[in-house]
Amino acid sequence: MISGWEGIREEVLRRIRVRDWPPGETIPTEEELAAEFGVARATVNRALRELAGAGVLERRRKAGTRVALLPVRKATLDIPVIRQEVEARGQVHGFTLLTRTEGAPPVPVASRLGLGPSARAIYLETLHLADGRPFVFETRWLNPAVLPKPLPDFGVVSANEWLVAHVSYETGDIAFTAEAADAREAAVLGVAEGAALFVTERTTWTAEAAITLVRLAHVPGYRLQTMI
Amino acid sequence: MISGWEGIREEVLRRIRVRDWPPGETIPTEEELAAEFGVARATVNRALRELAGAGVLERRRKAGTRVALLPVRKATLDIPVIRQEVEARGQVHGFTLLTRTEGAPPVPVASRLGLGPSARAIYLETLHLADGRPFVFETRWLNPAVLPKPLPDFGVVSANEWLVAHVSYETGDIAFTAEAADAREAAVLGVAEGAALFVTERTTWTAEAAITLVRLAHVPGYRLQTMI
Known part of the structure; x- marks a missing residue:
């Protein structure tokens, strides 16, 4: 049973990993996912925003959210004295x-x-x-x-x-x-x-x-x- | 004349640069700065948050905001294929x-x-x-x-x-x-x-x-x- 935005993030990552949702595929809408998981739309939104920020998903106005073809990962370096x-x-x-x-x-x-x-x-x-x-x-x-x-x-x-x-x-x-x-x-x-x-x-x-x-x-x- | 949060950020940086506010010094409160600059407290807050995020200022609960002794800067690297x-x-x-x-x-x-x-x-x-x-x-x-x-x-x-x-x-x-x-x-x-x-x-x-x-x-x- 999936609960919380972290649970939804995990499940989305799992589906991408096992290729239920292959690269480039448009995934279901937030409403559809909220209904499927039995959570508020805001909870789904939080999980998808997180994954978009990490480069795993791409959110496109009107065209929906898709699995990124080539997510660009980022690394942060500290520059100490x-x-x-x-x-x-x-x-x-x-x-x-x-x-x-x-x-x-x-x-x-x-x-x-x-x-x-x-x-x-x-x-x-x-x-x-x-x-x-x-x-x-x-x-x-x-x-x-x-x-x-x-x-x-x-x-x-x-x-x-x-x-x-x-x-x-x-x-x-x-x-x-x-x-x-x-x-x-x-x-x-x-x-x-x-x-x-x-x-x-x-x-x-x-x-x-x-x-x-x-x-x-x-x-x-x-x-x-x-x-x- | 200073206006907008960017103007306040510039002025704070200038004071740090000319050492009006040396490293380690606790700077005036948001209320005091808002009064001095004649802007809303939220505008001052925006500028100070920005400078804290960049490591130039340190915000401490109750103890106020001070000029960082040794700001650690960060660099972000893209990791493309x-x-x-x-x-x-x-x-x-x-x-x-x-x-x-x-x-x-x-x-x-x-x-x-x-x-x-x-x-x-x-x-x-x-x-x-x-x-x-x-x-x-x-x-x-x-x-x-x-x-x-x-x-x-x-x-x-x-x-x-x-x-x-x-x-x-x-x-x-x-x-x-x-x-x-x-x-x-x-x-x-x-x-x-x-x-x-x-x-x-x-x-x-x-x-x-x-x-x-x-x-x-x-x-x-x-x-x-x-x-x-």
Whole structure:
């Protein structure tokens, strides 16, 4: 006996699974299902909305609800600061500022950040440590125009953490790639040149201007995981 | 002059940015903000809920709303079938089934799938092509107990697509790593041994049992990206 919207969701999933309702098939209306299950239409509606949100069903105006041909599933990733990520592994976080310079960024960086030809940017290289061993090599360009002043000593507070705590951003993009360690990365991370590194690249923006472009090269063995 | 909930959201972000409201600070109540901005309390509520959802503010029962110390941002990833991913790049998808066997899986695989010692599983190796060139090398274990019968010819319909269309899943986990291509991967993908590959590993489950464990090794240069 089926009761509650969760019960109806289970039954709908079962029918899709055993192909009573194959992909692309229009399923009965909410009224028909409510009558069949002996529940309120709102209960059926709740279950179908849930399944539509998960991409299992497609609801179409007037044409009814059908089993999705190819549901696109979604995964949500948390983007924590590196200290929190290290601490969540039960390790101690540390970091060393290796480089801090200021000047006109290279053209590809300026273009990613939407900066004009005469704009200046701050460049930082930071090595993050987990239990004293290399964890992430962070290379970062900062747009000083959007940062609250005074700027801190980035050797004392990591730019990663300072930005999250002090600059709210509106939008950004993030990309993940696998890249062979170049000579500099290999030396900093203490790995062989050409080692496979998991790389995260992120650009963030206020409503008006770019804040930062950051590249995080992780030591071999790094794993980014989540639920789907 | 501030109007609409978006205007209030902007103003709250501005105050956080310029540190009128530093991290950890409890901000004025909704009533106070409504009076200050000359808007309905519901309008303030809408703006604050939005900012709490984005991790910028923390709302605590009775203790009021404060600026988050370290907002954790989230990114959402779409998990499309490989054919759709290739087609979204404007390329033609193709695939070749390289291996299909059935038998007792190795212990680590059985354990990831929650299978008993005598359970059998199907093993498939599929090479996905984009415009005729290697794109993803897919290695997959399937739990035949949960699959609708008859099984198709996986040389005609890719397991990736058939599963998405025919087996609804409830939960799963997904992990991303960078790995050096082993001899087999290098040969199949046509790259040098040791090349940096972006690898996705996914396990999916029905409410009762594992469906599949799949490993997708992408050609060098692959980029997974999304908005934050």
